[in-house]
Amino acid sequence: MSAQNTARLNIAGLNCASCVRRAETALSKVPNVTEAHVNLASKSADVHYDGALSPVLDALRGAGFGVETQEVLLDVEGASCASCVGRIEKAALAQPGVMAAAMNLASGQLRVQMAGGDAGDIARAVTDAGYHARAHTPDTPQEDRTEAELRSLRRDLTLAVVLTLPVFILAMGGHLIPAFHHWIAMTIGDTANNIIQFVLTSAVLVGPGRRFYRHGVPLLLHGAPDMNALVAMGTFAAWAYSTVATFAPGLLPEGARGVYFEAAAVIVTLILLGRLLEARAKGRTGAAIKALMGLRPDTARVLTDAGEIDRPVAELQVGDIIRLRPGERIATDGEVTGGDSYVDESMITGEPVPVQKHLGAPVTGGTINGQGTLTYRATRVGSDTVLARIIDMVQAAQGAKLPIQGMVDRITAWFVPAVMAAAALTVVLWLIFGPDPALTFALVAGVSVLIIACPCAMGLATPTSIMVGTGRAAELGVLFRKGDALQSLHEVAVVAFDKTGTLTEGKPALTSVALADGVDRDALLRQVAAVEALSEHPIARAIADAAKGPLPTVDGFQSITGYGLRGTVQGADLLVGAERLMLREGIEIAALAPAAADLARTGATPVFAAVNGQLAAVLGVSDTVKPSARAAIAALHAQGVKTAMITGDTQATADAIAADLGIDHVVAGVLPEGKVAAVQDLMSHGKLAFVGDGINDAPALARADVGIAIGTGTDVAIEAADVVLMSGDVGGVERAFAISHATLRNIRQNLFWAFGYNVLLIPVAAGALYIFGGPLLSPMLAAGAMALSSVFVVTNALRLRRAGGTA
Template sequence: MKKTIELKISGMHCQSCEKLIAQELAELNGVIDSKINYSSGRGLVSFESDKISEAAIIGAVKNAGYESEIISAENNGEGGGFEGFNGKQAEPPGLKKEFPANSDLLPSEKSLNLSLSGMHCSSCAAIIEKAVKKAPGVNKVSVNFAAEKAFVAFNANIIGAEEIIKAISKAGYKALEINAKDSEFESRKRREMISSQFKKFIISLVLSLPMIYFMFMDFFVWLPGRAALFPYAGIISLILTIPVQFIIGAGFYRGMWSSLKMKTFNMDSLIAIGTSTAFFYSLANLAIYFFKTGSVIGIDGSKVPDLYFETAAFLITFVILGKWLEARTKGKTSDAIKKLMGLQAKTARVIRNGAVQDIGIEEVKRGDIVMVRPGEKVPVDGKVIKGSSSVDESMITGESIPVEKNAGDNVTGGTVNKTGSFEFEAARIGNETVLAQIIRLIEEAQGSKAPIQNFADRISAWFVPAVIGIATFTFIVWYFALGASLTFSLMAFTAVIVIACPCALGLATPTSLMAGTGKGAEYGILIKGGEPLESACRVNAVIFDKTGTITKGKPEVTDIASFGSIGEDKILAIAASLEKQSEHPLAEAIFGYAQEKSVKFEDILNFNAIAGHGVSGEIKGEKYFLGNRRLIEDVLGLPLDRFGKKIIGLEEQGKTVMTLASQKEILGVVAVADTIRTTSGRAVERLKKMGMKIFMITGDNERTAKAIAGQAGVENVLAEVLPEDKAKEVRKLQETGFIVAMVGDGINDAPALAQANLGIAMGSGTDVAMETGGVVLMKSDINDVATTFELAKETMNKIKQNMFFALFYNVAAIPIAARVFAGMGIVLKPELAGLAMALSSVSVVTNSLFLKFFRPEKRNYVSLVAPFVMVALFGLIFLEFAKFSSRMEESGAGEGATMSILR
């Protein structure tokens, strides 16, 4: 039996960690496939449950050096797979599914969402994934470094959540199961983490500040206390550096140890190696001085030479400062989820046994009668049974106009009641509510990977080992080939180690994806991951379904004509009786019109819905047919030539004509019209300006289809297409070279949505359509289709900008850190190199945040200009660091004058 589990993994720092976990899992017998996502802190593992247990998979992740916990699990049977976890939108989740987006889970298995801590770069994510994947029973695991979350799918019969968390803990990271009922959990965790980082920074800074004073004593001999303190600078610096190095910086050593267990390196390794080099080199020099002089105090009012404890202390201080700034900034990328969580009501007023009770939202049961007063939030989803009001649904749909609610109407949890009071019956509670599912969908989307991130993954796989190799090569060249002093060579080695920043590269995609999908949610556009978002940028053809998409989906009867021996009232009665059992929108229009006219309905026997044609049934022994031209001419063989002028005239007005016939003759027609949405024309115009080819697809005849298409400004019409053939039409366009987006809302659209490169489902459509679409429009406003493409392109631009900046930073910074330009007076002290590294990550995250300025149909000039300003600003800061380092070396605060570096 094939099974899949989703893991939440903690401790990943970069893509290298992700790769480690995947490699560890691949070595297990019985593991079919695994997808690790450091950016979401989650992973998915598919395996044969008769060959390996979930506990073994969790153990594998643990062996990789990461902590993880199972979020959810599912039996996949013989088929399945879970490519969707990385964004493939052929099988994304719908809002009705309880399991996470793109996880492909089945109810027989369990999933686990974990909140992670301790990760410093994308390599940590890989380590956690590898550790969790080793545990038996783990099917799927993905870790999101940026979101600090993990998703785990597992077999509950083999492994439990506690074992998964322990596996992550043994890998050197912390994991906590996310309590879906506690909307404050994530924000509280974020605040605690930011507070912890800030405290570490303050403590580290306080301990490091005296060493700045000692550095200034090199410059200014007149400073107070110099004569008394300067000889003791070495031993005092050692005492102050020890807690910074081994208590504040302990996490870096734990991270390095976890990566070493997995036979790799991560960012923690770089920091630990760099600071240890400076610390232990200084300690060795102090020890040598002690053995030579018998004292650790400087002679003749000078300090002990060649000590660089301040380098180690300030390196850690600046890195922690960068992590604090990064955490603060990253938290803002998930503002959309925080806002949605804030919409959830805390209590509900229910009527039980005739008495009104105020209870916690988690205590509401399905079937409870809930009372809502003006100004209160609707606590859960349900159907109004008494009273009426207007409800503000803007926080869910983005639509600002309140919606009238009466008995029989559905209400959604998290929306706000405006005027009247009403009572409703609770239908969906807890994780079943629309709001809870939207939050889950966005979380999973933000944790998914865009295909462009594979490039970053490949670079990250060798990045850290390559940096260590470059640093080692730098030392060898300076010390052995060029004859530089040991101090100079080690400082160059340390600067290269700490200035390289895999974090910036690891954050480039997920932070933009988080900001972009969050911004989409504000407009009622739910993008289900990186794959749909990137697909949207490649689309050059858009197919709109007609009914319910181009049109409002609420057709009305406009004409009834009799062609035979029975009158118009009888035609309406027969037609309405036949359509009474149909669920088609046209059937509802005819049936509703007949009800308004108080028509007497006939009993129907042997009812049959003929897909793509119409319906049939018997009334008092006579068989009747109601449908389109194909049904009358092709199935019944009755010619329509005699009535062609009437029918064509109605069709040219954009009306859908339903013909009523017996087995012998044509009796008459019922014409139904569905008006186009007011936003359809504007949406088509915007898409054309983007250079897209627009199509409309429908089962209607060509004349009616062209009339509707003409009103919307659509020039290409695919008419008389049977429901089962819509996907074929999409495929035909794809075969001609088009990258196709399909926009629809009906159950008949689901295959076409799945076939398209990008499926866009209207929110008012069926659950199946919403499950199949890679994008869901909550407002059912096709003008949002154009907004989706605008947002996707701007998000992808941000990703590309971030990746360019991260690569450019590392390519430009490493040679300077290696002191290639030392002969020109350009050097970079290790502690300033560490600060530059930290600022590079903050710059990438900040650039992603400019997506918050996105507005539909408007150029985001702030976002366009910001990257250039940031690059210029960062370049200036970097140059100032280099100048400052050079001045320090030339003045003797460093190892010696730049020009006298040789032994």
């Protein structure tokens, strides 16, 4: 039976006594809940349950409540292989309130999703499992921890080399120069030689090799061995056997009294060398985060009543007025209050062309001012800035676990015990069937199997590729808000685009006005513009901007979502909107229908205006297609991906734009709520990505298999998306696909190497080649091969730093 757990859940939507009863009833019906108490005052529930928490959460959500969750990040030390990852996650998931746990071996961080519970309990549980866990401290960057690890490894490796080199020379020198062995025998003697090797090797194991025993032995005693345990067992077996052969040779058969101190010492040295190379390479996987953090200036020049003062960026407040000189980096997000200049935003958006900034223009912290001087008012500071949010997104994506990792987890769950069993079987078979001295052969083969099969490469195969791939994407202005979107995007068969602001610039202009008989153009345009000026829609702004002179007052303004606008202007009742608004209100449009059709055929959007129930005009509004749209559609087609466009515009207008861009399928005349239905219909053709930028795109972004938000769009759209294109350039879609394909290809290469390496070399280490007249693999060579396997995986992942081309 599972252990009893208790979780305190914060419940959203708990407003009255009936809500309490509904929540408690829902919880009581969950089979694994033994007791539940809901508290209206604290809006929480104390739940006693067995097993997993997810059925409890599902029951509350099914009853119409939300459950508040939080994400906790822990730094974990001592994790070295894929089996460690599984044990750490299992320890975290066993804690009350934990919904999900993902350990990233490459970054050494555990990301936990909680609904109740205590982060301290999780850290203690992971520590009790044999690892050291503590709450993540943002003021200790990943690169600082990496540098500390590198210093420790350099120190240990240097000492190991100094101690191991004499052992290696004393033991192996005679194989290279036969006279050297005779010289040793005639000078210090074989016994003294063995004692010197014993002393030096013992120093290696107690000193530089202590890390393997410190982590490996407790886990071995817990019945959960990892790669450190394998190394500890292998080196201890070689050392112990050699120690007996040196000080109590009578306990061994006469032909099996050889010593293998050099094997134990060299194994430790080579694995430390591999760890050092691996740590250096892993440090480079976080280069993108380090570069982003480096964009933050230390101080800003703030204008105060006492004059200009340099203030630390961490102390800036919203509303501060900051002066920016030529060539300086912008300290925080803001709005220009004076001056004119061009700003290089390439480090945020990936776009190389500087952007002009003038009065009222937004500026982004971390970008670089050109030759002009600006003053700007701080609008966001600290963790609310765009740069801070980008860093958070990238870090979250880098810590994600892709579905492909599930296969690795299932295999590594039994891999280390299987290796130990294989090593034991190898020893037994050599003792039974091996030639004399069988004990020596059994020792060499058994130690080689233990050492060569460490699953480090398996654990690093996926997370290192994710870290480098998402970091490279960020450099190109593509943010994977959810790491699993990397894999999902790779499987997408159809990409559907919103039109306005996504495929087009989102800055439409009034291009034509067709009037009904007897209507005054200027008077009508002012009336229509007065109504449109109260709307935030891009088409409404285009019409409002086209009117001349002061606009009249509007009474009774009403926005009719998906249809248009209504208002009373100068005593007249105005309706302005799409053709469907006129049809809904029973207004005859036949007189201007041909003009509307002509506008639609040219790609313009027809907007109808009616005064006092009579059609007065049809206005043509055109929106320029983004320069990158055609190339993006062509690139997707080249990858075998189908394209679609979903828009509320007329069918004729949508068809004209789709024909121009080469889009395969068009869904037009769609109301905002209809976009979700359109997305669902298109999903029948395969996994679908939806690209949009507006508030009305948020439901469709959330419903699609992969939601891609244009970064210049609304916060609501961005929050609903899986991928964010910071530049607003639809060409970023192709870059996102390129990064996804490259990363998944890289992961498969790494997994092929990691699994193939073990499948091929474990039999070799066990002595398969010896049976056919080949060599018996030395434990030293096994250690070198094991260390190089991890280095290969990390180095291969680093190739992704060149993926995706240029922005």
